[in-house]
Amino acid sequence: MNKLIIRISWILIILGGLISFIFIYYTKTDGYVFWGNEKIDFATTGQFGDFLGGVVGTAFSLAGTFLIYLSFKEQTTSNKKEGFETTFFELVNLHRENVNQINYTKYDNGTLRKAEHRKVFRLIFQEFLECFKEVKKFSNSKNIEDYIKPKYNLTLKEIIKKNNLKCDLIEIALIDIAYSIVFFGVGEDGEIILKDRFKRKYNSLFFYQLLKYIKLKPKKENEKRYEIWENLLKLNFKEYKSVNLEYYKYRQHNTIETLSEEAKKLIYKTEFNKYYGGHQHRLGHYFRHLFQCYKYLNYDSDLTENEKYFYGKTLRAQLSTYEQALIFINSISSLGQKWELTPEIDLLKKHSDIANSKLITKYNIIKNLPGHHLLGIRYKSYYPEVKYETEE
Numbered sequence: 001m002n003k004l005i006i007r008i009s010w011i012l013i014i015l016g017g018l019i020s021f022i023f024i025y026y027t028k029t030d031g032y033v034f035w036g037n038e039k040i041d042f043a044t045t046g047q048f049g050d051f052l053g054g055v056v057g058t059a060f061s062l063a064g065t066f067l068i069y070l071s072f073k074e075q076t077t078s079n080k081k082e083g084f085e086t087t088f089f090e091l092v093n094l095h096r097e098n099v100n101q102i103n104y105t106k107y108d109n110g111t112l113r114k115a116e117h118r119k120v121f122r123l124i125f126q127e128f129l130e131c132f133k134e135v136k137k138f139s140n141s142k143n144i145e146d147y148i149k150p151k152y153n154l155t156l157k158e159i160i161k162k163n164n165l166k167c168d169l170i171e172i173a174l175i176d177i178a179y180s181i182v183f184f185g186v187g188e189d190g191e192i193i194l195k196d197r198f199k200r201k202y203n204s205l206f207f208y209q210l211l212k213y214i215k216l217k218p219k220k221e222n223e224k225r226y227e228i229w230e231n232l233l234k235l236n237f238k239e240y241k242s243v244n245l246e247y248y249k250y251r252q253h254n255t256i257e258t259l260s261e262e263a264k265k266l267i268y269k270t271e272f273n274k275y276y277g278g279h280q281h282r283l284g285h286y287f288r289h290l291f292q293c294y295k296y297l298n299y300d301s302d303l304t305e306n307e308k309y310f311y312g313k314t315l316r317a318q319l320s321t322y323e324q325a326l327i328f329i330n331s332i333s334s335l336g337q338k339w340e341l342t343p344e345i346d347l348l349k350k351h352s353d354i355a356n357s358k359l360i361t362k363y364n365i366i367k368n369l370p371g372h373h374l375l376g377i378r379y380k381s382y383y384p385e386v387k388y389e390t391e392e
Contacts, residue, residue: 364386
């Protein structure tokens with residue numbers, strides 16, 4: 001639009017100049033003189049002035065009006081951009097403050113250590129990897145119905161189809177379950193939330209047994225109980241499943257006579273702190289704010305797509321590798337699918353491509369993830385269009 005107005009303005013200016021030149025040329029050839037020793041005939045030149053002012057002046061005035069309009073428009077755009085940048089960089093600063101306020105005290109190598117700022121994300125991500133391994137070990141069936149309810153199965157298939165994913169339904173389910181356990185924890189409140197979230201998606205027999213099993217894992221400072229947990233994981237798979245089933249049935253019926261010795265070791269008379277205490281109070285606000293930052297950027301109507309990507313890169317530069325890894329996992333889970341797999345399209349302009357609301361891919365948010373996978377969870381299976389650093 002701006003280019004068209006500039007072209008029209010130039011055409012009007014050139015046209016006005018051309019008319020003036022032709023008019024003056026023909027007046028000269030017809031014997032009229034505007035300068036020299038002869039007296040000026042104001043009656044005649046006045047008519048010339050009327051013509052030039054009426055025709056050429058109008059063209060110049062119109063061109064000037066167009067250019068003034070463009071000048072005001074550019075000024076307005078500049079003011080809007082300045083306002084956007086002010087708000088955007090305030091959001092970036094708030095993101096940094098959010099990160100700086102995060103801390104996590106955890107038992108490590110015989111002592112309690114306090115991690116702060118970005119180091120916390122490394123610990124949380126490591127907990128997810130541990131939990132994912134444990135959930136996978138517990139979940140050996142290849143039958144989808146053993147895990148996922150039919151209605152949610154259809155929902156996941158639709159998500160896979162719409163996003164052209166090359167991933168496994170069971171893998172998505174196990175990622176969601178493991179991440180939800182790490183996020184909410186398996187304490188009293190966390191377990192209630194998990195059961196409420198899982199009951200609409202997953203087979204109740206499966207996730208009830210799984211939660212009982214995960215709750216057995218104590219914090220490492222409880223060394224005796226943690227040793228019992230480690231011994232449970234060392235059992236061969238048949239014994240491991242048998243002991244877990246025994247323990248689950250015991251918890252259901254509270255009878256101990258028929259339990260094996262391995263299962264009896266899992267029964268504790270006193271309460272203990274669970275290993276997965278939850279990180280909702282750490283990650284909830286963090287992800288909400290980061291998501292709003294990208295939404296604010298993505299749906300700004302005055303920025304070009306190149307400008308949006310530039311600011312998106314600036315925001316991505318604030319993210320550590322472990323933050324990007326957690327964003328990757330969060331976006332696959334049911335807690336964070338609005339990042340891409342089920343994007344918010346209500347703010348899109350009419351006729352706009354839905355790809356514009358897929359934030360992970362559009363801004364290459366997980367670009368800096370190392371390697372090609374996390375415990376077999378391949379990045380490209382979920383985000384094939386992201387331009388990963390390892391591919392450059």
